[in-house]
Amino acid sequence: MDATPAPAYVLTGETGDWEVVIGLEVHAQVISTAKLFSGASTTFGAAPNSQVSLVDAAMPGMLPVINRACVEQAVRTGLGLRAHINNRSVFARKNYFYADLPQGYQISQYELPVVGEGKVILDMPDGSSRTVGIERLHLEQDAGKSLHDQHPTKSFIDLNRSGVALMEIVSKPDMRSPEEAGAYLRKLRSILRYLGTCDGNMEEGSMRADVNVSVRPVGDTGLRTRCEVKNVNSVRFVMQAIEVEAQRHIEIWESGGTVDQETRLFDPAKGETRSMRSKEEAHDYRYFPDPDLLPLEFDDAFVENIRATLPELPDDKKARFIADYGLTPYDASVLVVDRREADFFEAVAKGRDGKTAANWVISTLFGTLNKKGVGIEDSPVSAENLGKLIDLIADDTISGRIAKDVYEIMVETGGAPDAIVEERGLKQVTDTGAIEAAIDAVMAANPDKVAEVKGGKEKLLGWFTGQVMKATQGKANPGMVNDLLKKKILG
Amino acid sequence: MTKLTDLTIAEARRGLAAKDFTAVDLAEAHIAAMEAHAGLNAYVTPTPDTAREMAAASDARIAKGEAGAMEGIPLAIKDLFCTDGTRTTAGSNILGNFVPPYESTVSANLWGAGAVLLGKANLDEFAMGSSNTTSAFGGAVNPWTRAAEPDRQLVPGGSSGGSAAAVAARLALGATGTDTGGSIRQPASFCGISGLKPTYGRCSRWGIVAFASSLDQAGPMARTVGDVAIMLGAMAGHDPKDSTSAPVAVPDFTAALEQGVKGLTVGIPKEYRPDEGLSPEIEAIWTRGMEMLKDAGAETVDISLPHTKYALATYYIIAPAEASSNLARYDGVRYGLRVLDEGDGLNDMYCKTRAAGFGAEVKRRILIGTYALSAGYYDAYYLKAQKVRSLIAKDFKDAFDTSVDVILTPTTPSAAFPMDDEPTDPVTMYLNDVFTVPTSLAGLPGLSVPVALTEQGLPQGLQLIGRPFDEETVLRAGRALEKAAAFTATPRLLEG
Numbered sequence A: 001m002d003a004t005p006a007p008a009y010v011l012t013g014e015t016g017d018w019e020v021v022i023g024l025e026v027h028a029q030v031i032s033t034a035k036l037f038s039g040a041s042t043t044f045g046a047a048p049n050s051q052v053s054l055v056d057a058a059m060p061g062m063l064p065v066i067n068r069a070c071v072e073q074a075v076r077t078g079l080g081l082r083a084h085i086n087n088r089s090v091f092a093r094k095n096y097f098y099a100d101l102p103q104g105y106q107i108s109q110y111e112l113p114v115v116g117e118g119k120v121i122l123d124m125p126d127g128s129s130r131t132v133g134i135e136r137l138h139l140e141q142d143a144g145k146s147l148h149d150q151h152p153t154k155s156f157i158d159l160n161r162s163g164v165a166l167m168e169i170v171s172k173p174d175m176r177s178p179e180e181a182g183a184y185l186r187k188l189r190s191i192l193r194y195l196g197t198c199d200g201n202m203e204e205g206s207m208r209a210d211v212n213v214s215v216r217p218v219g220d221t222g223l224r225t226r227c228e229v230k231n232v233n234s235v236r237f238v239m240q241a242i243e244v245e246a247q248r249h250i251e252i253w254e255s256g257g258t259v260d261q262e263t264r265l266f267d268p269a270k271g272e273t274r275s276m277r278s279k280e281e282a283h284d285y286r287y288f289p290d291p292d293l294l295p296l297e298f299d300d301a302f303v304e305n306i307r308a309t310l311p312e313l314p315d316d317k318k319a320r321f322i323a324d325y326g327l328t329p330y331d332a333s334v335l336v337v338d339r340r341e342a343d344f345f346e347a348v349a350k351g352r353d354g355k356t357a358a359n360w361v362i363s364t365l366f367g368t369l370n371k372k373g374v375g376i377e378d379s380p381v382s383a384e385n386l387g388k389l390i391d392l393i394a395d396d397t398i399s400g401r402i403a404k405d406v407y408e409i410m411v412e413t414g415g416a417p418d419a420i421v422e423e424r425g426l427k428q429v430t431d432t433g434a435i436e437a438a439i440d441a442v443m444a445a446n447p448d449k450v451a452e453v454k455g456g457k458e459k460l461l462g463w464f465t466g467q468v469m470k471a472t473q474g475k476a477n478p479g480m481v482n483d484l485l486k487k488k489i490l491g
Numbered sequence B: 001m002t003k004l005t006d007l008t009i010a011e012a013r014r015g016l017a018a019k020d021f022t023a024v025d026l027a028e029a030h031i032a033a034m035e036a037h038a039g040l041n042a043y044v045t046p047t048p049d050t051a052r053e054m055a056a057a058s059d060a061r062i063a064k065g066e067a068g069a070m071e072g073i074p075l076a077i078k079d080l081f082c083t084d085g086t087r088t089t090a091g092s093n094i095l096g097n098f099v100p101p102y103e104s105t106v107s108a109n110l111w112g113a114g115a116v117l118l119g120k121a122n123l124d125e126f127a128m129g130s131s132n133t134t135s136a137f138g139g140a141v142n143p144w145t146r147a148a149e150p151d152r153q154l155v156p157g158g159s160s161g162g163s164a165a166a167v168a169a170r171l172a173l174g175a176t177g178t179d180t181g182g183s184i185r186q187p188a189s190f191c192g193i194s195g196l197k198p199t200y201g202r203c204s205r206w207g208i209v210a211f212a213s214s215l216d217q218a219g220p221m222a223r224t225v226g227d228v229a230i231m232l233g234a235m236a237g238h239d240p241k242d243s244t245s246a247p248v249a250v251p252d253f254t255a256a257l258e259q260g261v262k263g264l265t266v267g268i269p270k271e272y273r274p275d276e277g278l279s280p281e282i283e284a285i286w287t288r289g290m291e292m293l294k295d296a297g298a299e300t301v302d303i304s305l306p307h308t309k310y311a312l313a314t315y316y317i318i319a320p321a322e323a324s325s326n327l328a329r330y331d332g333v334r335y336g337l338r339v340l341d342e343g344d345g346l347n348d349m350y351c352k353t354r355a356a357g358f359g360a361e362v363k364r365r366i367l368i369g370t371y372a373l374s375a376g377y378y379d380a381y382y383l384k385a386q387k388v389r390s391l392i393a394k395d396f397k398d399a400f401d402t403s404v405d406v407i408l409t410p411t412t413p414s415a416a417f418p419m420d421d422e423p424t425d426p427v428t429m430y431l432n433d434v435f436t437v438p439t440s441l442a443g444l445p446g447l448s449v450p451v452a453l454t455e456q457g458l459p460q461g462l463q464l465i466g467r468p469f470d471e472e473t474v475l476r477a478g479r480a481l482e483k484a485a486a487f488t489a490t491p492r493l494l495e496g
Helices: A068-080 A178-195 A235-254 A298-309 A312-323 A329-336 A341-349 A354-373 A383-394 A400-413 A417-423 A432-445 A447-454 A458-473 A477-489 B008-018 B024-037 B049-064 B105-111 B163-167 B185-191 B225-235 B280-295 B308-329 B346-359 B361-371 B378-400 B428-433 B437-442 B472-487
Strands: A015-031 A092-093 A105-109 A118-123 A130-143 A146-147 A155-158 A165-171 A207-217 A228-231 A262-267 A271-278 B043-046 B074-078 B114-123 B174-179 B194-197 B217-222 B267-269 B299-303 B407-410 B446-453 B457-464
Touching: A015 A178, A015 A235, A068 A130, A068 A165, A068 A178, A068 A298, A092 A447, A092 B308, A118 A178, A118 A329, A130 A178, A130 B346, A146 A417, A178 A207, A178 A235, A178 A312, A207 A235, A228 A235, A228 A271, A235 A262, A235 A271, A262 B074, A312 A329, A312 A341, A312 A354, A329 A341, A329 A354, A341 A354, A354 A383, A383 A400, A383 A417, A400 A417, A417 B437, A432 A447, A432 A458, A432 A477, A447 A477, A447 B049, A447 B446, A458 A477, B008 B024, B008 B049, B008 B457, B024 B043, B024 B049, B024 B114, B024 B280, B043 B163, B049 B114, B074 B105, B074 B163, B105 B174, B105 B225, B114 B163, B163 B185, B163 B217, B174 B185, B174 B194, B174 B225, B185 B194, B185 B457, B194 B225, B194 B472, B217 B407, B225 B446, B280 B299, B280 B407, B280 B446, B280 B457, B280 B472, B308 B378, B308 B428, B308 B437, B361 B378, B378 B437, B407 B472, B446 B472, B457 B472
Parallel strands: A228 A262, B074 B114, B074 B174, B267 B299, B267 B407
Antiparallel strands: A015 A165, A015 A207, A092 A105, A105 A130, A118 A130, A130 A165, A146 A155, A207 A228, A262 A271, B043 B114, B174 B217, B194 B217, B194 B446, B407 B457, B446 B457
16 A cells, blocks of 8 residues: 555544445456366356266265466466465365255365465545455355245255456455545556456356455554455445445444444445344354365466466556556546547557547547447447548548537448548548638628628637538638638728 | 076186076066165166176177176176166265266276176265265165174165175176275175275276265275176276276286285285274284285285375275365256255255255265365365375385285274164274275275184185285285185175
8 A cells, every 4th residue: 555645535423533444345256167176067047966976966075176277377376366366275165054055065275275375456536546455366266156036935056156267355454445446457457458357247146345444543554454245246336335344433432332243234225234143143264275176286377377378457558558558547547447448549549640540539438339339349430440530630621510510420420531521521621712602691691790700809719710611511621711700890 | 506696707707618507597587686686786687687687788798709808797886877768866965866868987897707687786875974874765785694683684885885795795797896994995894795996097987977076986895706707898998088097908807816816915004903992803804814925825924004194084084075075066057956946046945955865974074075175174174185195105105115016904803793783983984994094195006815714604805905006916815815804705695
């Protein structure tokens, strides 16, 4: 974390100001064709219990065998988080009983995780940056799913998810506001997607967050008791959960009580957290090294081979966009969130003015995508065409105003801007004679206003420009219109 | 001609190759013997029909000249090995009706080599026991009896007691066992046969119901050391489905058998004479074993394995700890026993299923193991036990690195005991494994060879311990011991 930052987010209570301390544990489902310890498929949405191997169902005598691809993904993620990679790590059993946990234990990593300390840089809306430390990343199996709504008295179990590889990414308690937590989740998701190690889809549950929250009076440096809010499944809910949980803590402390360490659930409908298990009820997981698996060991070459295939990551891309395209840090951070969007931007910006390209992509295109509810891959306007549109403005073929119209037609038809301009006769009028004729007509119709301008009310010139543009259906070059108007009226 | 059931595996292979008899003849002879001695309860599930089918297929392969290393050899398979389509109980009610849809690697290897399944052999529940009496199907009976008490039934040892009883009583030419702390070697000694616990990682654990994963190891049980060597060759091999299976080549274990022990140094660990005293009778047999090896050309040296006295305590932390976790999967949810009454919730089902499904010894070990892994106790028990385990392994390594090729010890502190006189105190029962557990903790190969009869007329074995993956030297020394001992006694049951 940056050195002694002033708290950006302060909650004012009865007795004074409070700061909130947040740490996140994110469970990210690894993109892999097979599960962590079995060959069963990991495709989402298959018929219940259709993707279950003997190992996943914990049949007697079945043994786990590590899936190398999942280890590569974890290392890849660790490198993306600028983290220390542990060449030797150990799988451990986390023991507890549940109907959708067939082995009666989850194979996880406990004392020796595959990835150690790293960091994530947050891009705040004001363009500033904050650093959040990563404590560790470890590999573990997901559990199956209990379905309680299929039968009036029975619960059903779907083991398709049982054994799917998860990365648990644990942050340090470095966040101080719901906004930072949100920015952390978005940035983490962005990095995972760049790396291709997790699809980051919180709605499908392939990324889930447990939120650790505590509060302390502003100025205090010690940590007070934290609560863990489990399984929050959207960035918005994480931010809400932090707000209400922090408020709850402040109320308890201020009324002379103490916060109990416990696990809580967030109820988005009621906007509150509820106790799930107290510390006394907490499971004793009886972790111990899994005797069915050897320690996970690999050499530096294994790591370096993965490093060699890493893509340019958001932070590096952002820096390059600022340097190469002259973008503001904020615009650059917006453009690099999604790798495909960043690629799109670059295709538009290549050989053109970067800032103009950024404006078009961020202000105009992203608005269109938002409105249509589609991703960049389904953009109705291709990067090539958006680039051409910018070119048409730059070489004065069309005006900025006409460009907006052409853009809308491009959105509707998917057509190329030069063809649209051609077909619809939208070329800017740069013929002095034609513009002068239009000016003359407007002046003739409004002699009183001409007199006013001549009398010193030069502001009215703008009104004349508008009238001329209207008369030419916007095709007249506005600069030329202005110049000619001044010449004709003011002499 | 010798009765077909009295043949060794080596003899049976020769007879089959020479067409003296068929695999079906061999199977039928054993099926008849199994029926005649059903009272021994050596088999939980006899599979005569399967045996006949497999034997007929074997005969067809022999006719085509495609005989494998175990072609036509009828075997008992410990009911801890999952067998595709054949009930596999682990000696427990909780798996009382469990029929696996898959075959363990070791049994599949044996079938691949041509062996024939006679049935699933009785065992202590989940391989937890040294007497076979914890089996949910009643204990197997030792075919041997004390000379003075011919009608008093003795335990065959455990946990591979059904396997040992079946081989000793001529109800199979050989059997698979599994050994976690002595479960092959102790019953082999009690029943007067040979049994080898290979190096940990030599045989795949895939498809064997797990007891303690870091210790469990499958091995052969047969009436001669040579037969043990033949079987081991067919059972062993690297299995990518078992991460702890060692990627080492499988040698021809029979090749070196007759090379003798000339030039070998045999270690005699002083710690195997515990302070409480080793029974003079067992000590005498041990001494005879040393003499036999010396007479055959080996040199014996006294060695020290200083951490031996901690082995049993260490074992009874580690094995139950792993078992408590391994047995969590028997929860009534997916297979096996489910006890669930109207209106019961998930926890009720867990409690009732596991209360009804597990026997007392299994419950005791689950409780011990759960305790040993609990927060606040883990460091004092499990972690400490792991450290001691390393020291025990180092004792052996030091001995093998500096002075010896093989180590000779008694297999058990006593011969088989009566079923009606088995220790009621579990710790006394655990002492049965005092000489076998250190080898298990160190992951080393250990072979029990019958050497002599005790004063009561019961067989007593000696144990040979070797370097990791050096079963060849162990078997070679075992063969020398076997030759010198000329142990030809048979259970009284077989007389007349």
